[in-house]
Amino acid sequence: EVQLVESGGGLVKPGGSLRLSCVASDFTFNNYNMIWVRQAPGKGLEWVSSISSGSTYIFYADSVKGRFTISRDNAKNSVYLQMNSLRADDTAVYYCAREYAGWRQGPHTWFDPWGQGTLVTVSS
Amino acid sequence: DIQMTQSPSSLSASVGDRVTITCRASQRISTSLNWYQQRPGKAPKLLIYAASGLQSGVPSRFSGSGSGTDFTLTISSLQPEDFATYYCQQSYNTPGSFGPGTKLDVK
Numbered sequence: 001e002v003q004l005v006e007s008g009g010g011l012v013k014p015g016g017s018l019r020l021s022c023v024a025s026d027f028t029f030n031n032y033n034m035i036w037v038r039q040a041p042g043k044g045l046e047w048v049s050s051i052s053s054g055s056t057y058i059f060y061a062d063s064v065k066g067r068f069t070i071s072r073d074n075a076k077n078s079v080y081l082q083m084n085s086l087r088a089d090d091t092a093v094y095y096c097a098r099e100y101a102g103w104r105q106g107p108h109t110w111f112d113p114w115g116q117g118t119l120v121t122v123s124s
Numbered sequence: 125d126i127q128m129t130q131s132p133s134s135l136s137a138s139v140g141d142r143v144t145i146t147c148r149a150s151q152r153i154s155t156s157l158n159w160y161q162q163r164p165g166k167a168p169k170l171l172i173y174a175a176s177g178l179q180s181g182v183p184s185r186f187s188g189s190g191s192g193t194d195f196t197l198t199i200s201s202l203q204p205e206d207f208a209t210y211y212c213q214q215s216y217n218t219p220g221s222f223g224p225g226t227k228l229d230v231k
Contacts, residue, residue, distance in 0.1 A: 035220070037168075045160075045168065045211055045222040059218045095167055104174035109215045110158040112170040112179065 002026045002113055004096050009118030012086055016122070020081040022096030022115055030054075030074035033099040035111060036081050038092035038120075046092075050099065051079065064090075086122045093117040126150050126214050128223035136231040141202045145226045147195040147212035156216035159188055159197045162225075163208045171210075172197060202228075 008020040022034070036048040049060045049070040058070055069082040079096055097111040127150035137143050147157065155175035160168040170179045172188035175195060185200040199206055207230055212223040 037222075044225045045162075045213075047219040047221060050218060050220075061219055102173065102177075104177045105155065106174075108156055108174040109220075110170055110173040111160075111168075111213070111220070112173075114167040114169070116167055 002098075004098065004113060004115035006094065006096055006115040006118040009094065009120045011121045011123065013124050014087060014122055016086050017082070017084045018086065018120060020083065020094055020096075020118060020120070022079045022081075024077045024079075024098070027098070029077040033057075033101075033109075034072060034079040035097050035099055036070065036079075037095045037097060037111070037114075038090075039095070039117075040089070040092045043092075048094070049081065083120070086120075088122050091120060091122050093119050125219060126153065126216060126221055128212055128214055128221050130210075130212060130223035130226050132226060133224065134227045134229070136229055137202055138231045139202050139204060143199045143202055143228065145197045145210055145228075147190075147197070147223050149193045149195075149214055149216075152192045153214045153216035155191045156214055157188075157190065157195045158213045158215060159186075160211045160213065161206075161208050162211065163205075168211065 003025045006022045012018050033052050035050040051070045067085045072079040095114050095117045097114040101109050129148045131146045157175045159172040162168045176188045187198050209225045209227045211225050
């Protein structure tokens with residue numbers, strides 16, 4: 001079964017750091033771009049960052065640029081999110097997802113599957 | 125960045141009802157629009173890709189349509205497991221922004 005499992009969430013003080021991990025199974029990991037999406041308590045989904053299959057192309061949301069770093073290790077089927085200078089408004093469930101590239105009357109991408117999420121709480 | 129809006133933000137309906145949710149993009153995005161379902165406490169799940177493609181394993185009562193800036197998700201006959209929050213997401217460019225969500229609950 002194609003699966004993603006996140007870990008690394010927890011409680012951290014403002015200004016602190018945390019590293020999230022996401023391990024993939026049952027698909028050829030190095031063929032796919034990967035993304036991180038977060039969801040603050042009671043709020044909607046926010047795209048955070050993406051990394052291409054070979055780590056050549058990396059993008060960040062303006063809200064995390066300069067503080068978060070996405071990376072991947074294709075040998076370990078893993079993608080990471082290093083989060084520094086954390087703030088209270090970074091409190092959220094963080095999901096990793098695969099960016100699937102397919103064809104329907106032209107090339108398109110979508111996010112599938114998603115991991116179960118890991119909760120990051122930034123509080124003193 | 126492309127901004128996504130959804131309407132309504134919430135919707136009350138009954139089992140068996142036909143429901144339509146609308147999503148609008150701030151610029152033309154062709155058919156680069158996906159729909160996700162999220163049940164409470166769970167991860168989002170892909171329902172519809174490329175505006176109208178039904179993801180494998182998703183019941184046929186779900187359908188999507190639209191192109192350009194205006195899109196719809198329709199549930200033809202609501203089932204108890206369909207009460208959830210629905211998000212649209214554009215994949216025309218990065219960042220792949222999401223709509224604010226439509227919460228569908230029991231009338």
